Amino acid sequence: MQPQFPPQNAPYEQLQMGGAWQPEAPKPKRGKLIPIVAALAMVLVVAGGGIFAYGKLNGGKQPDAVLPGTAIGYLRVDLNPSAGQKLAALRFLMKFPSAKDKLKLTGDKDDLRQKLFEAIKASGDDDLKDVDYARDVEPWLGDRVGIAALPATDAKKKEPSLVFALQVKDEKKAAREMEKGPKESDDPAYAFADGYMVLAETKPELDAAMAAAKTSPLAENSQYKADLDKLGEPGFATLWADFAGMAKALGEVAPAKIDPIGNGSVAAALRFDAQYVELKGFVRSDQEIVAKAADASELVTKLPDTTAAAISVSGVDSSIDTVWKNLEKSGEFGEIVQGIAEQTGLKLPDDLKTLLGKNLSLVVDKDASAGPKIAARLETDPAKAEPVITKLTTLLRQQTPVQVPIETAKDGDTLVVSTDKEYAAKVLGGGNLGASDSFKQALPDVKGATGIAYVDFDGVTSVMEAMGEKSNADLKALRSAGMVARNTGNFEGEFTLRVVAK
Numbered sequence: 001m002q003p004q005f006p007p008q009n010a011p012y013e014q015l016q017m018g019g020a021w022q023p024e025a026p027k028p029k030r031g032k033l034i035p036i037v038a039a040l041a042m043v044l045v046v047a048g049g050g051i052f053a054y055g056k057l058n059g060g061k062q063p064d065a066v067l068p069g070t071a072i073g074y075l076r077v078d079l080n081p082s083a084g085q086k087l088a089a090l091r092f093l094m095k096f097p098s099a100k101d102k103l104k105l106t107g108d109k110d111d112l113r114q115k116l117f118e119a120i121k122a123s124g125d126d127d128l129k130d131v132d133y134a135r136d137v138e139p140w141l142g143d144r145v146g147i148a149a150l151p152a153t154d155a156k157k158k159e160p161s162l163v164f165a166l167q168v169k170d171e172k173k174a175a176r177e178m179e180k181g182p183k184e185s186d187d188p189a190y191a192f193a194d195g196y197m198v199l200a201e202t203k204p205e206l207d208a209a210m211a212a213a214k215t216s217p218l219a220e221n222s223q224y225k226a227d228l229d230k231l232g233e234p235g236f237a238t239l240w241a242d243f244a245g246m247a248k249a250l251g252e253v254a255p256a257k258i259d260p261i262g263n264g265s266v267a268a269a270l271r272f273d274a275q276y277v278e279l280k281g282f283v284r285s286d287q288e289i290v291a292k293a294a295d296a297s298e299l300v301t302k303l304p305d306t307t308a309a310a311i312s313v314s315g316v317d318s319s320i321d322t323v324w325k326n327l328e329k330s331g332e333f334g335e336i337v338q339g340i341a342e343q344t345g346l347k348l349p350d351d352l353k354t355l356l357g358k359n360l361s362l363v364v365d366k367d368a369s370a371g372p373k374i375a376a377r378l379e380t381d382p383a384k385a386e387p388v389i390t391k392l393t394t395l396l397r398q399q400t401p402v403q404v405p406i407e408t409a410k411d412g413d414t415l416v417v418s419t420d421k422e423y424a425a426k427v428l429g430g431g432n433l434g435a436s437d438s439f440k441q442a443l444p445d446v447k448g449a450t451g452i453a454y455v456d457f458d459g460v461t462s463v464m465e466a467m468g469e470k471s472n473a474d475l476k477a478l479r480s481a482g483m484v485a486r487n488t489g490n491f492e493g494e495f496t497l498r499v500v501a502k
């Protein structure tokens with residue numbers, strides 16, 4: 001058999017890339033299936049970067065057909081995108097020197113799955129040293145893997161259970177890999193269903209999951225189906241989570257009770273284009289989480305052209321009211337607020353609303369030759385906000401040895417707070433950031449946004465180098481990144497995160 005699931009509270013150093021927990025004492029030689037699967041999935045999700053397919057999925061059932069409908073969270077990854085997507089992924093990855101070197105990429109005809117596997121094997125994973133991809137992996141490994149988080153069913157185990165569904169082409173060969181080596185009491189349990197190997201930490205968890213999936217699979221969960229239908233093209237990877245279920249599960253294991261922020265869900269898909277990687281999704285709730293307010297694009301697109309990074313949020317004051325009410329559900333929140341108020345002399349949340357105002361932009365300039373130039377542009381009443389800034393500035397200078405300069409610039413309904421007087425005036429005067437090519441490639445549609453974030457990687461590199469930090473070749477291969485979020489009404493919102501390469 002293969003390595004076990006990590007025990008609770010295992011030190012970080014004991015968690016290996018192969019997905020297996022390695023005890024310090026020597027252990028007998030064991031099978032390789034779980035480290036292979038975990039490693040492939042981990043690299044594809046985390047390190048694969050550009051393997052996000054728009055193309056149609058291969059035939060056969062999806063993992064959600066063999067996982068239970070009681071799932072509170074779900075991740076699906078397709079390990080074998082269409083031929084066109086493999087080509088695009090290879091071309092994208094070859095833009096990054098470290099990926100090209102570690103994966104030993106040579107061109108469009110590379111077998112990306114084999115390259116990834118060989119890279120993991122070369123990293124020194126002892127469990128894979130005798131494994132040959134063509135002989136031991138390719139004959140049985142399917143294209144898809146699904147991971148479901150399930151509510152705890154054992155009173156002694158409060159944290160959610162994880163159940164894996166791995167598509168296999170040959171059940172006998174996969175089972176043979178599972179049965180290699182001596183048996184141990186804490187070996188993960190497995191069974192086969194509809195072309196998938198389903199794995200859980202214990203046999204009772206596996207039996208419960210298999211029974212639930214047989215009568216009511218996740219694929220038939222009405223809310224899950226509605227969310228996935230709305231999401232559209234699932235791409236290379238799909239993520240789904242139920243808010244109330246997740247909040248309840250976290251509340252059981254957290255040191256303080258965590259109350260749900262409402263019933264709802266989030267669904268997102270990872271997708272790929274030759275020039276960018278994109279995460280696109282939506283959020284649904286039964287209560288307003290973020291206020292639907294003024295257009296944040298009016299703020300960020302008019303920032304100075306020399307902006308290296310920026311975040312703009314609209315409806316800040318209204319959002320504070322909503323978030324504050326939800327936070328007050330936590331028993332410890334009141335004590336924390338009281339401590340902050342006593343230390344700062346602020347009246348919360350009123351002074352916070354006054355300080356941040358209706359709309360807020362945080363911005364960093366590319367020029368850091370005389371030190372970082374950072375500013376906050378606030379749409380608020382300057383006369384009311386300046387006393388709050390004075391309280392915070394006084395506290396900052398009392399508590400920290402580094403004296404950060406605080407400069408301001410203002411007009412009728414806008415206050416800019418900055419580390420540089422000239423930069424404060426520059427941000428107040430505005431610019432035409434939204435017209436730059438890098439901005440438009442990362443954020444092609446910002447109209448109606450309630451939140452926007454933007455990064456110009458050349459600008460970030462300039463700031464790093466001015467501060468004595470070295471940038472790497474991978475960073476220099478990136479052009480820009482952007483995130484946009486909208487409140488679309490009816491307690492729903494959508495978001496897009498895009499990273500663009502040169």
